[in-house]
Amino acid sequence: MIPLLARRLLLTLPTLLGVLVVAFLLLNVAPGDPVTAMVGERADSATIARLRAELRLDDPLPTQFIHYVGAVVRGDLGRSYITQRPIAQDLRERFPRTAELALAAMTLAAVSGISLGVVSAVRPGGLVDRIGMLVSYVGVSFPVYWVGLLLILVFALALRWLPPSGSGGLAALVLPAVTLGMRSIAFLARMTRAAMLEVLSSDFIRTARAKGLPERAVVLRHGFRTALVPVITVLGLDTGNYLTGSVLTETIFGWPGLGRYVLTAIDKRDLPAIQGSILFMSVVFVVVNLVTDLLYAKADPRIAYD
Amino acid sequence: MRALPVTTLACLVVPAACGRGGNAGSARPPGHASLVYYETYDPRSLDPALSTDVPTGEMVALAYDGLTQFDPDGKLLPALADRWTISRGGGGGGGGGGGGSLRYVFHLRAGVRFHDGTRLTPAAVRQSMLRVLAPGTRGGRAWPLYPIAGTEAYAAGRASDVTGIQLLGDSAVAFDLAEPLAIFPKFLAMPVAAVVPAPLPPQADLGQHPVGTGPWRFVSWQHDDYLVFARNPDYWGGPPAADTLTVRIIPEPLTRAAEFEAGRLSVMEVPFGETTRWRQQHPDLLLEKPALRVVYVALNNRRGPLRDARVRQAINYAVNVPEVLASVYGGRGILARGAIPPGLAGSDTTRPGYHYDTVAAKRLLAAAGYGSGIALQLWRNTSNVELARVAQAVQAQLEPVGIKIELVERDASSQREAARKGETDMVVLDWWADYPDGDNFLYPLFYSGSVGPGGNYAFYVDPVTDSLILRARRTTDDAARSALYREIDARVYRAAPWLYLWFPTDLWAKRPDVRGWDVPVIFNGQHWTGARRAP
Numbered sequence A: 001m002i003p004l005l006a007r008r009l010l011l012t013l014p015t016l017l018g019v020l021v022v023a024f025l026l027l028n029v030a031p032g033d034p035v036t037a038m039v040g041e042r043a044d045s046a047t048i049a050r051l052r053a054e055l056r057l058d059d060p061l062p063t064q065f066i067h068y069v070g071a072v073v074r075g076d077l078g079r080s081y082i083t084q085r086p087i088a089q090d091l092r093e094r095f096p097r098t099a100e101l102a103l104a105a106m107t108l109a110a111v112s113g114i115s116l117g118v119v120s121a122v123r124p125g126g127l128v129d130r131i132g133m134l135v136s137y138v139g140v141s142f143p144v145y146w147v148g149l150l151l152i153l154v155f156a157l158a159l160r161w162l163p164p165s166g167s168g169g170l171a172a173l174v175l176p177a178v179t180l181g182m183r184s185i186a187f188l189a190r191m192t193r194a195a196m197l198e199v200l201s202s203d204f205i206r207t208a209r210a211k212g213l214p215e216r217a218v219v220l221r222h223g224f225r226t227a228l229v230p231v232i233t234v235l236g237l238d239t240g241n242y243l244t245g246s247v248l249t250e251t252i253f254g255w256p257g258l259g260r261y262v263l264t265a266i267d268k269r270d271l272p273a274i275q276g277s278i279l280f281m282s283v284v285f286v287v288v289n290l291v292t293d294l295l296y297a298k299a300d301p302r303i304a305y306d
Numbered sequence B: 001m002r003a004l005p006v007t008t009l010a011c012l013v014v015p016a017a018c019g020r021g022g023n024a025g026s027a028r029p030p031g032h033a034s035l036v037y038y039e040t041y042d043p044r045s046l047d048p049a050l051s052t053d054v055p056t057g058e059m060v061a062l063a064y065d066g067l068t069q070f071d072p073d074g075k076l077l078p079a080l081a082d083r084w085t086i087s088r089g090g091g092g093g094g095g096g097g098g099g100g101s102l103r104y105v106f107h108l109r110a111g112v113r114f115h116d117g118t119r120l121t122p123a124a125v126r127q128s129m130l131r132v133l134a135p136g137t138r139g140g141r142a143w144p145l146y147p148i149a150g151t152e153a154y155a156a157g158r159a160s161d162v163t164g165i166q167l168l169g170d171s172a173v174a175f176d177l178a179e180p181l182a183i184f185p186k187f188l189a190m191p192v193a194a195v196v197p198a199p200l201p202p203q204a205d206l207g208q209h210p211v212g213t214g215p216w217r218f219v220s221w222q223h224d225d226y227l228v229f230a231r232n233p234d235y236w237g238g239p240p241a242a243d244t245l246t247v248r249i250i251p252e253p254l255t256r257a258a259e260f261e262a263g264r265l266s267v268m269e270v271p272f273g274e275t276t277r278w279r280q281q282h283p284d285l286l287l288e289k290p291a292l293r294v295v296y297v298a299l300n301n302r303r304g305p306l307r308d309a310r311v312r313q314a315i316n317y318a319v320n321v322p323e324v325l326a327s328v329y330g331g332r333g334i335l336a337r338g339a340i341p342p343g344l345a346g347s348d349t350t351r352p353g354y355h356y357d358t359v360a361a362k363r364l365l366a367a368a369g370y371g372s373g374i375a376l377q378l379w380r381n382t383s384n385v386e387l388a389r390v391a392q393a394v395q396a397q398l399e400p401v402g403i404k405i406e407l408v409e410r411d412a413s414s415q416r417e418a419a420r421k422g423e424t425d426m427v428v429l430d431w432w433a434d435y436p437d438g439d440n441f442l443y444p445l446f447y448s449g450s451v452g453p454g455g456n457y458a459f460y461v462d463p464v465t466d467s468l469i470l471r472a473r474r475t476t477d478d479a480a481r482s483a484l485y486r487e488i489d490a491r492v493y494r495a496a497p498w499l500y501l502w503f504p505t506d507l508w509a510k511r512p513d514v515r516g517w518d519v520p521v522i523f524n525g526q527h528w529t530g531a532r533r534a535p
Helices: A002-029 A034-039 A045-054 A061-073 A087-122 A127-141 A144-158 A170-200 A203-210 A215-243 A247-252 A258-267 A271-299 B003-013 B054-063 B122-133 B151-155 B253-261 B272-281 B309-318 B321-328 B358-367 B385-401 B412-420 B463-474 B478-495
Strands: B034-039 B068-070 B076-078 B081-088 B102-108 B165-168 B172-177 B216-222 B226-231 B244-249 B267-269 B286-290 B293-299 B333-335 B374-381 B403-410 B426-432 B498-510
Touching (some): A002 A061, A034 B412, A045 B151, A087 A127, A087 A170, A087 A247, A087 A258, A087 A271, A144 A247, A170 A247, A215 A271, B034 B054, B076 B081, B102 B122, B122 B151, B122 B165, B122 B172, B253 B267, B253 B272, B272 B498, B293 B309, B293 B385, B309 B358, B309 B498, B321 B385, B358 B385, B374 B412, B385 B403, B385 B426, B403 B412, B412 B426
Parallel strands (some): B374 B403, B374 B426
Antiparallel strands (some): B102 B172, B216 B226, B267 B498, B286 B498, B293 B426, B293 B498
């Protein structure tokens, strides 16, 4: 296990360097100038030229890149051009909020989505299956902002049960978590159902039934565990996505997470903030993927890493 | 994101959600002594030197003061200086250039203290300005201080000191201007000219922990979430009526509306797309005021067919502006017959001018040699939904007269960069006042020295206009200056460097229990000192 971890972690280094190169190049060929956002709507050319020089934006690209990577290696993500705050501190503030929302959404999605999928698969074509698949169909199809605004109208304005937006406290977490988790619930339900249906028709399940195991044990211990692998894939992908911020949900609910941070940074061409965020998100993704891989082996003994 | 259909559909599903929710209980009502305002995005910083955008400027205006200030109606009032005097031909003036210079002496209000207890001194005023100008501050918006002699050289690192700021004893500070500038006291009311304590401790971080003399003391800031301010009991203008002011960051307009309807915001600007619904459902909550803002399409006077004034005039005749205003802006605006908004001296909204006349448009195009039609690009950006719709409407209106418009959609930063470089044929824009004066709608927008980054995105250059603008800036007599503004505005209007659209009207909703708050015409004109909630 330990050598595996070490090898995988070592392999991430070239990945992250690749991310840095691509992000740096893309940002530098994209139109838009960070100094434009710094100076605001009315500026003079002398100020713009001076700021560009101070920020070394006129240096040749390779020089800029080496300078940036040198700082990153020393653990310094730099300061935002716009706010002048250290990027690392900004990320430290935003990530716990994003993680809180992601955790809530994933817990909700895993519990309800997987349950729905298993129950539907037990009696395919039955009432529960039909309703479950209709719900998941709706969940997959409806755009996030539509769901979010509808939830605000119903639960915050009409019923007054929950605050419309903001963060802090369990009440404020409910609507954004449901909005964010909705698609995962639906997707997981369909995924679990499909995987379960396939497993439940296989030979070893027939054997399990034939040797007289109760149906509950057949479905959960034998069937579900085998069907878990594709479900873990979806869980891993969605967790990675949610942990790197969710622009729409965070914007609708005024949630102070990574997604909005990156969006603002892109909007203002705040290069250090964008690069720092991309690097941080890549690390999160790599870690989540690693954990997912390890979980595969746990779920299915046939999968082994050596 | 389409705002209206979502709401409409939701109203069908949940009628109660769209009913009169005004007097129902709120989910978490703030106390009587607390007020809640909002910004659409996190302020850049709370350091006056970095105040280049509206959220930052509004927050700086709460915690700090300048020597002068604006009230909600845009009137210039004394602030840290209780009076000022002007004399011609003052001393100093590194870039003075002879006897044409002008000296302003600002007398500081006695007994004013910063939130940390230190006294306001003329040295603090001087240090505050040097701080904004110093290379390395990277604020990017020092131009309001450039009229002071020697400031530009200091900012560029060519001089070690600013000659034009002199301390007069311990109660006054003198500014020697390189050239007379009648509106200079208005420049000092801008957030970037706010006064900070001096000397600042080396560890001071005004961006995160502001220390000013303003009516509100900083309490806390959760980025992208909220800021909290508490009343300054020692405020020189008398302590604010409310105890606390929370400023929440709420990017989505429909969420803001929901927060307001749930009673969790004291005031809210009504989204343009929601104008009709609010006028029908909450007429008693609404406050309306013409804004110091103009919506227009900059026509690049240096590019292709747009070089010909007749083509630009034809565009002004070809568009049915009242119809676009009604359909896209909910009728919230006054037709623009110039660039200076109503409410400012020099404005003239009754000037005879272009009206919807496709025959005249076609005639002008034919006279310019484009009878067979032209093709142009119109740029719009993705972050301003209303302006993007304006662009679409303009495209549709120009088609019948033979002007084929290709819409180019970019994010705001890319669009601004292209416009500044003069790479756009036409670009739909709005211009917000930095200071309430006609000059703010002429010098940046039409002076030849302002082309590109300075704000003149039409690349309009006319030596006569230039000399008139400079003359107006030097004219200290208000009536004479207004007359000059009017003359300049009329002259530019005839040349049609823009497609003139309208001056928007601000529409705000105010909770019924909020008193003492009025819509500010200028972003930093509302200091929240008189606002309170009725018990």
